[in-house]
Amino acid sequence: MNWQPCASLEVIRQRARIYKQIRAFFDTRGCLEVDTPLMMPTTNTDLNIGSIPVAQGGRNMYLQTSPEYAMKRLLAAGSGSIFQICHAFREGEAGRLHNPEFNLLEWYRVGYDYRQLMNEIELLITTLSLSQCSFSRISYRELFRGALELDIEQATLAELRRCCEQRVAGADAADLDTDQCLDLLLAAAIAPTMQGYQFVYDYPISQAALARASGVDASVAERFELFHDGIELANGFSELTDAAEQRARFERDNLARRERGLPELEIDEHLLAALESGMEDCAGVALGLDRLLMILLDLDSIDQVLTFRD
Amino acid sequence: MASYSTNEFRSGLKIMMDGDPCAIIENEFVKPGKGQAFNRVKIRNLKTGRVLDKTFKSGESVDAADVIDTEMQYLYTDGEFWHFMDPQTYEQAAADANAVGDASQWLKAQDTCEVTLYNGSPIGVTPPNFVELEITDTDPGLKGDTAQGGTKPATLETGAVVKVPLFLEIGELVKVDTRSGEYMSRVKK
Numbered sequence: 001m002n003w004q005p006c007a008s009l010e011v012i013r014q015r016a017r018i019y020k021q022i023r024a025f026f027d028t029r030g031c032l033e034v035d036t037p038l039m040m041p042t043t044n045t046d047l048n049i050g051s052i053p054v055a056q057g058g059r060n061m062y063l064q065t066s067p068e069y070a071m072k073r074l075l076a077a078g079s080g081s082i083f084q085i086c087h088a089f090r091e092g093e094a095g096r097l098h099n100p101e102f103n104l105l106e107w108y109r110v111g112y113d114y115r116q117l118m119n120e121i122e123l124l125i126t127t128l129s130l131s132q133c134s135f136s137r138i139s140y141r142e143l144f145r146g147a148l149e150l151d152i153e154q155a156t157l158a159e160l161r162r163c164c165e166q167r168v169a170g171a172d173a174a175d176l177d178t179d180q181c182l183d184l185l186l187a188a189a190i191a192p193t194m195q196g197y198q199f200v201y202d203y204p205i206s207q208a209a210l211a212r213a214s215g216v217d218a219s220v221a222e223r224f225e226l227f228h229d230g231i232e233l234a235n236g237f238s239e240l241t242d243a244a245e246q247r248a249r250f251e252r253d254n255l256a257r258r259e260r261g262l263p264e265l266e267i268d269e270h271l272l273a274a275l276e277s278g279m280e281d282c283a284g285v286a287l288g289l290d291r292l293l294m295i296l297l298d299l300d301s302i303d304q305v306l307t308f309r310d
Numbered sequence: 311m312a313s314y315s316t317n318e319f320r321s322g323l324k325i326m327m328d329g330d331p332c333a334i335i336e337n338e339f340v341k342p343g344k345g346q347a348f349n350r351v352k353i354r355n356l357k358t359g360r361v362l363d364k365t366f367k368s369g370e371s372v373d374a375a376d377v378i379d380t381e382m383q384y385l386y387t388d389g390e391f392w393h394f395m396d397p398q399t400y401e402q403a404a405a406d407a408n409a410v411g412d413a414s415q416w417l418k419a420q421d422t423c424e425v426t427l428y429n430g431s432p433i434g435v436t437p438p439n440f441v442e443l444e445i446t447d448t449d450p451g452l453k454g455d456t457a458q459g460g461t462k463p464a465t466l467e468t469g470a471v472v473k474v475p476l477f478l479e480i481g482e483l484v485k486v487d488t489r490s491g492e493y494m495s496r497v498k499k
Contacts, residue, residue, distance in 0.1 A: 180346040187342050207345070
């Protein structure tokens with residue numbers, strides 16, 4: 001029987017090193033470390049993120065897909081800037097870069113917008129890196145224009161589907177909607193060509209998640225992702241603070257879930273009440289620590305950084 | 311009919327694609343964190359041997375292919391079909407040239423092969439990794455030339471032509487790696 005860990009002891013030591021450095025980084029920058037429950041009665045309503053339900057004391061609970069809602073309740077309670085290192089769970093996500101249970105670093109900066117937060121991420125990764133690293137930034141629209149000669153603002157759904165079938169081997173795009181086409185093109189056609197640390201910002205408003213709409217261009221959201229050589233590493237927003245808009249998005253998610261035959265989910269009224277009471281403007285980001293460790297140590301599979309995997 | 315969801319995909323799984331049985335060679339799960347997940351697979355058509363790429367939305371299902379790999383003993387060929395027998399049940403199966411493909415040049419009676427059966431009929435034959443075959447034709451050997459390099463073509467009893475060292479003669483037995491088609495060693499009779 002193979003009872004040995006998948007990660008080498010050296011990788012396990014390196015994880016301990018970066019956790020220590022992350023805590024020191026945020027400590028000197030006045031960010032408070034917090035701890036929120038991994039198991040809660042409500043969960044993420046996002047169409048593409050599956051939660052793992054657990055039966056507990058006769059009620060349904062969920063393993064959290066990220067600590068976002070709970071951390072926002074702390075922000076609304078006046079915590080100021082906070083960070084957390086925790087496990088997160090996403091049903092069905094398994095592969096070379098995915099494990100259904102993974103490690104996140106999530107943090108919120110009061111008074112920051114998404115651009116300032118990108119600056120801080122650069123600083124953090126530079127601090128943790130053993131070698132020099134350089135960063136670039138490109139808007140989501142420019143990324144598609146440059147890589148695929150496709151203007152996503154102008155393209156019709158038929159053109160997007162055609163582009164999928166031309167650019168992605170063996171793709172049948174006939175039943176993909178606009179966002180699914182964009183997801184497929186980004187993951188399968190664009191990401192493999194991306195190099196170094198690259199921020200992609202200003203996602204289409206249809207993919208706003210919990211980001212606020214841009215004040216400059218209402219067709220995009222103040223959302224960014226960080227990639228390294230095409231591997232998605234972090235996702236961040238200028239956070240939506242408007243409770244009514246947040247409720248509308250939750251309800252839209254449930255409508256879309258119904259249309260797709262997915263279970264509708266109970267809306268997190270605690271989060272909405274917290275936003276109602278007032279949450280300061282802030283920016284927040286979740287960064288995948290397993291993937292960061294892979295990148296820092298130049299490893300190519302998430303197995304190599306996990307202690308155990310079934 | 312049985313079916314597999316994309317989350318059951320792994321290499322070796324046999325699925326139906328465009329009406330043909332196929333084997334998954336590679337399976338890659340791709341997903342933007344907040345986006346749609348996809349499975350990108352490479353599959354081999356077990357009838358034609360062609361490899362193709364296919365992209366599925368995660369969660370989709372595909373039909374399972376009724377394909378099994380089984381050990382069978384090669385009996386003989388009648389010129390049109392190659393006949394195999396299951397050593398347990400004594401059941402026989404006939405494979406056509408399409409199914410046997412390049413394996414035909416290594417098939418010697420009584421050798422055990424892996425036969426791929428689709429709905430009970432052979433669609434592929436894999437010869438043993440190593441076979442021992444007699445040389446039926448080659449140029450005369452060069453006496454004393456046992457250490458020097460240098461090779462010559464030799465025709466084997468099954469029709470295969472392999473490069474062998476210069477000193478080997480007609481009637482000698484050689485061991486060949488069927489995966490590479492390379493001569494391995496001389497075999498003492």
